[in-house]
Amino acid sequence: MLGGLYDPPVWPHLNSFFGAFKKNDACVNLESRYPEVMSIAPSLDDLEALARAAWEALPARFRALAGDVVFRIEDWPDAALLDELEIEDPYELSGLYQGVDLTQQSMLDPAPPTAMVFLYRRAILDEWIERGDVTLADLVSHVLVHEIGHHFGLSDEQMDALLEEAP
DSSP states (O other): OOTTTTSSOSHHHHHHHHHHHHTTTTOOOHHHHOGGGGTSOOOHHHHHHHHHHHHHHSOHHHHHHHOOEEEEEESSOOHHHHHHTTOSOGGGOSEEEESOOTTTOOTTSOOOOOEEEEEEHHHHHHHHHHHOSSOHHHHHHHHHHHHHHHHTTOOHHHHHHHHHHOO
């Protein structure tokens, strides 16, 4: 366990953060800062710019608790990863957290591998087009925050519950 990180428990802070995210208070109108993203199919660099802006829009305390996380934007997950996760359709995976989550890290362990968040451009673009009710920036921000939630040790079900409980 991380010495003292969860004393006092971080859950109330995450709950209030997810509440702010649900209300879109933690996000800014990123497309107005990156209008070129809306004129052509967004590139890997465009999605990286949106992800970086979304990260910077998060509360400083949240970013500090997350520590060093590397973001990678790729078109697709590789075939070996899809096989490992038993996912047949690459459009079903828009993001992935890879690393040792904060609840499993110990000061006595050797240096853990670098925490990485992968965002998969083609799946994100497909969901954005299919949904039609969310901006690309908000969707990128949502996927990013979801994967960072895994970095904090939260399961999909726990994050869904936090979003449901948020005011």
